Amino acid sequence: MSNERLVGGPGVPAVxxxxxxxxxxxxxxxxxxxxxxxxxxxxxxxxxxxxGKSTSxxxxxxxxxASSGRVSVYGKTPRQAMTAGHVGAMLQxxxxxADITVRELLxxxxxxxxxxxxxxxxxxxxxxxxxxxxxxxxLSGGQTQRVRFAVAIAGDxxxxxxxxxxxxxxxxxxxIFWNSMKAEAERGKTVLFATHYLExxxxxxxxxxxxxxxxxxxxxxxxxxxxxxxxxxxxxxxPGITREQLLNLPHVVxxxxxxxxxxxxxxxxDKTFYALLDQGLRPQEIEITALGLEQAxxxxxxxxxxxxxxxxxxxxxxxxx
Amino acid sequence: MTGVLALGxxxxxxxxxxxxxxxxxxxxxxxxxxxxxSSVKGKVVPGTHTPYVDYFLVAYxxxxxxxxxxxxxxxxxxxxxxxxxxxxxxxxxLPSYGYVTSKICASLVAVTPAIVVTFAVGxxxxxxxxxxxxxxxxxxxxxxxxxxxxxxxxxxYGLPQDAVQPVTLIVYVAGSFLGGQFYAVSGxxxxxxxxxxxxxxxxxxxxxxxxxxxxWGGVAILAGWVVGCAxxxxxxxxxxxxx
Numbered sequence: 085m086s087n088e089r090l091v092g093g094p095g096v097p098a099v100x101x102x103x104x105x106x107x108x109x110x111x112x113x114x115x116x117x118x119x120x121x122x123x124x125x126x127x128x129x130x131x132x133x134x135x136g137k138s139t140s141x142x143x144x145x146x147x148x149x150a151s152s153g154r155v156s157v158y159g160k161t162p163r164q165a166m167t168a169g170h171v172g173a174m175l176q177x178x179x180x181x182a183d184i185t186v187r188e189l190l191x192x193x194x195x196x197x198x199x200x201x202x203x204x205x206x207x208x209x210x211x212x213x214x215x216x217x218x219x220x221x222x223l224s225g226g227q228t229q230r231v232r233f234a235v236a237i238a239g240d241x242x243x244x245x246x247x248x249x250x251x252x253x254x255x256x257x258x259x260i261f262w263n264s265m266k267a268e269a270e271r272g273k274t275v276l277f278a279t280h281y282l283e284x285x286x287x288x289x290x291x292x293x294x295x296x297x298x299x300x301x302x303x304x305x306x307x308x309x310x311x312x313x314x315x316x317x318x319x320x321x322x323p324g325i326t327r328e329q330l331l332n333l334p335h336v337v338x339x340x341x342x343x344x345x346x347x348x349x350x351x352x353x354d355k356t357f358y359a360l361l362d363q364g365l366r367p368q369e370i371e372i373t374a375l376g377l378e379q380a381x382x383x384x385x386x387x388x389x390x391x392x393x394x395x396x397x398x399x400x401x402x403x404x405x
Numbered sequence: 406m407t408g409v410l411a412l413g414x415x416x417x418x419x420x421x422x423x424x425x426x427x428x429x430x431x432x433x434x435x436x437x438x439x440x441x442x443s444s445v446k447g448k449v450v451p452g453t454h455t456p457y458v459d460y461f462l463v464a465y466x467x468x469x470x471x472x473x474x475x476x477x478x479x480x481x482x483x484x485x486x487x488x489x490x491x492x493x494x495x496x497x498x499l500p501s502y503g504y505v506t507s508k509i510c511a512s513l514v515a516v517t518p519a520i521v522v523t524f525a526v527g528x529x530x531x532x533x534x535x536x537x538x539x540x541x542x543x544x545x546x547x548x549x550x551x552x553x554x555x556x557x558x559x560x561x562y563g564l565p566q567d568a569v570q571p572v573t574l575i576v577y578v579a580g581s582f583l584g585g586q587f588y589a590v591s592g593x594x595x596x597x598x599x600x601x602x603x604x605x606x607x608x609x610x611x612x613x614x615x616x617x618x619x620x621w622g623g624v625a626i627l628a629g630w631v632v633g634c635a636x637x638x639x640x641x642x643x644x645x646x647x648x
Contacts, residue, residue, distance in 0.1 A: 145496055166498060173496045178489020183419055195411035196497040235493065 091123065091158045091170065091242050098123045098243050098274040099144055104153030106139055106298075113139040115298040116153070121276060121291070123242070126269040128285035128292045129278040130381055136298035137278040138176060141247050145173050157243065165243075169198030172241035174232045176248050182221025186212065186231050189220060190238050197239025209267065210234035211260050226257035233261065237268060244268055246277040250284060262287060282378035292377075296385045310380045316353035317375055318360075320367035321345050333359050338383065349375070349383060409503040412494075416511030426477050430519040434469035435526050438462065441588075442530045450589050455615040459534075460589060462527040463610045467546050468586040469519035471603060474512045474553035475560075475580075476573055482508070482561025483569035486645070505558060505638060512554040513547065520546050534614060541613045549606035549627055555634030556602070562641035599623075602630040 091098075099121040106114040114136045121127050131137045142148040144155050146162030157165035165171050180189065187203060194200040207213045212230050215223065223231060229249060236244050249265070250258045258281075266288055269275045279285055285292055285306065292309050294302040302309055327341045335352040346367070350356040353372050360367065375383070420426055438461055445457035485491055494504055520543055534542070556576070564572055581587060583594055584603025598604035605623040612619050 147492060147495060166496065167500075169498055171496075175489065175492060175496070178487075179493030181419075181485065181488055181490050183423070184415065188415060188418075192411055192415050193497065196408040196494075196499050198498050 096123070096159050097121055098125075098158060099276065100156050101140070101144070102154045102156075104140075104143060104150045104155055106136075106143060106148065106151050113298055114143070114150070117295075117298070117300055119293065119300055119303065121274065121293075123274050124272050125290045126265070126275045126288050127277070128289035129276065129295065130280070130282070130285055130292055131278075131295035131301075132385055133280070135295045137295055138247055139298075140295065141173075141245055141276075141278060145171065145245060167198075169239055170242045171245060172197075172236040172239055172243070173245040174236040174247065174249055176251070179232060179235065180220040180223075180228065183219060185217055185219055186223075186234075187216040189231070190234055193235050193238035197241070199240040201238060201240055203238075206234050206238050209237060209264060211264055225252040226254055229253055230257070230261060230264075233264065241273070243274045243276065246275070248278050248280070250279070250281060258284075282381055286377045294381065294384055296388045301388055302384055306377055309384070310375055310377060311351060312380070312384060316350055317371075317373050317379070318348040318350060318353055318357060319346065319369075319371040319373075321369045322365060322367045325365070329363070329365070330360075338387070408497070408499045409506050412499065412503060413507040413510040416507050417514045420473075420477060420511055420515040423477075426473065426515070429476065430469045430473035430515070431522050433472075434465040434519065435523055437468070438465035438523060438526060439530070441465070446531075451591075453615065455611060455617075456532075458527070458530055459532055459614050460611055462523065462530075462532050463542060463546070463614055464586045464607050466520045466523040466527075466542075467549070467584075467603070467607045467610065468581055469523060470516045470546055470550045470606075471553050471577060471581060471586070473516045473519050474550045475557040476577055477515065478508055478512060478554055478557030479561040479569055479573040482558060483564075483566050486562075487566055491645075501642075505642060508558060509551070509554055512550060512557075516547060516550045538614055538616075542610045545610040545613055546606055549602065549609070552602035552606070552627055552630040552634060555631055555638055559634050559637040559641055562638060562645055600626070602627055 097120040099119075101117045101119040104114055104117045105112070117136075117140060129137050129141070139148065143150050144157060144162055146166055155162055158170050160168065160170075187207075190203045190206050194203055194206065204213075207216055210230055210233050212227070212234055215227055215231060220228075220231065229252060233246065233249060236246060246265070250261055253261060262284065265275060265277070269288065275288075277284070277288075289306060292302070292304065292306055293300065294309065302312055304312070321344050323344045325341060325344060325346060327339065330336075330339055330341070330346065330348070333348070333356050335350045335356050337349040337351060340347040348356060357372065441461045442458045445461065448457045449455060450457055450460050491504065524539065524543070557573070560573055560576070561569055580601055580603040583590060583598035584601050585595075585598060585607055586603060590598050605627040609619055609623055609627070
């Protein structure tokens with residue numbers, strides 16, 4: 085990462101949330117979120133639908149005001165950061181007038197930016213040179229997403245915020261899109277994207293932030309998140325086994341016994357498995373697999389959901405837009 | 406400022422290439438003018454010395470202007486709210502007044518051909534005015550369009566999206582009817598009309614053309630509409646900030 089892009093010195097985080105809450109009437113969309121996102125990273129915002137991802141993003145973009153707490157972007161208020169040209173953003177939907185061409189749109193967006201980029205450069209970076217003369221209303225879903233990404237990078241912003249950027253894209257388009265996203269990150273920009281495609285986070289992110297029910301659940305590298313969920317899974321069959329016999333195994337994160345089948349999530353599969361053998365158990369049909377980010381994510385959010393008080397479903401609301 | 410200008414330029418281009426807008430602001434009023442003018446050749450407006458042709462010239466020029474400023478802005482803003490365009494613009498360095506400013510500038514450009522073309526057609530129908538009368542009549546209608554632009558912005562922003570189209574249509578047709586855009590109103594209709602900007606834009610421009618003294622009360626009412634609607638538009642812009 086080139087240090088010359090760092091705005092206001094390396095100590096200033098790109099985004100900082102301090103005790104940020106947002107509620108709509110009774111509904112608590114974001115709860116006391118405290119989070120610092122450093123400069124120059126690709127950061128994935130993960131969370132199930134209604135977790136508060138979009139609301140958090142709208143707050144940091146200045147589209148919504150936090151009910152309490154403080155958000156700063158490069159040490160400024162969200163609006164100041166926007167006016168200074170620090171931020172380029174792509175929302176989940178909309179934003180393209182049907183009757184103007186892609187080139188006209190990008191021309192405007194670049195002129196509205198304090199640090200404009202040549203339109204042809206933007207077209208190239210977003211991989212949409214072939215769409216330049218098309219009317220925005222005549223684009224397919226995947227093309228529309230790529231054009232909306234181009235809008236987000238029409239100026240030389242330091243932070244690029246993308247809310248579910250690859251929704252509605254086919255596999256091929258998604259791959260092209262990821263390459264453009266990676267290229268922006270490699271230019272030293274901070275890229276913050278919300279997604280529910282875990283593969284996307286796995287491929288692109290250096291840092292993953294997991295949000296559930298409006299609260300911060302985990303924040304770390306992809307490896308950290310996997311470790312947090314329990315790195316590996318051990319599965320086997322053992323006739324007559326009971327849950328009680330397995331409760332004192334080391335490094336176990338979660339334990340599942342259904343009839344004769346056992347599934348264990350563990351942060352150290354070797355030690356767990358040796359301990360199992362030391363107890364004199366001889367399991368059959370043994371499988372030991374590493375967890376992907378997807379399973380890790382599901383494990384973390386499920387654990388969180390189980391730990392919550394029953395009836396506390398205030399955040400189970402679609403991100404209000 | 407560059408940003409506001411850039412957006413204004415794009416607004417103008419979008420308006421001028423919109424065939425529906427061009428039809429209602431130029432072609433339709435000109436056709437109605439030609440029809441009306443041929444039926445009133447040589448007649449004067451009852452109770453005045455104003456030739457009916459002159460009256461209709463001003464009336465239909467202002468009718469086109471209402472479509473270009475009121476309808477165009479109200480419908481487009483409702484559309485742009487739906488499309489998320491306003492939200493997208495809030496994710497740029499465009500100042501908060503930039504959107505409305507660009508709409509107003511674009512409207513002032515868009516109404517110009519509506520007036521000029523109708524005036525040009527007027528000369529072929531026997532309307533004879535001095536240079537300063539042409540210019541003054543143009544300026545009255547041109548500046549008067551600000552009231553309709555502000556009203557259009559307030560309606561487009563202020564009403565629920567599905568209500569914008571019917572309300573705009575009602576305001577457009579009823580306002581033009583009471584304002585005397587279709588024929589010279591009198592009696593109760595005129596009393597009602599005298600509260601409306603449609604009436605006063607037409608009336609003041611007619612007075613200029615007919616060399617009558619301008620009624621300053623009317624100018625004040627027109628100015629009141631401009632200011633009132635501008636405030637309403639600004640309030641609505643704030644209210645919709647988190648949409």
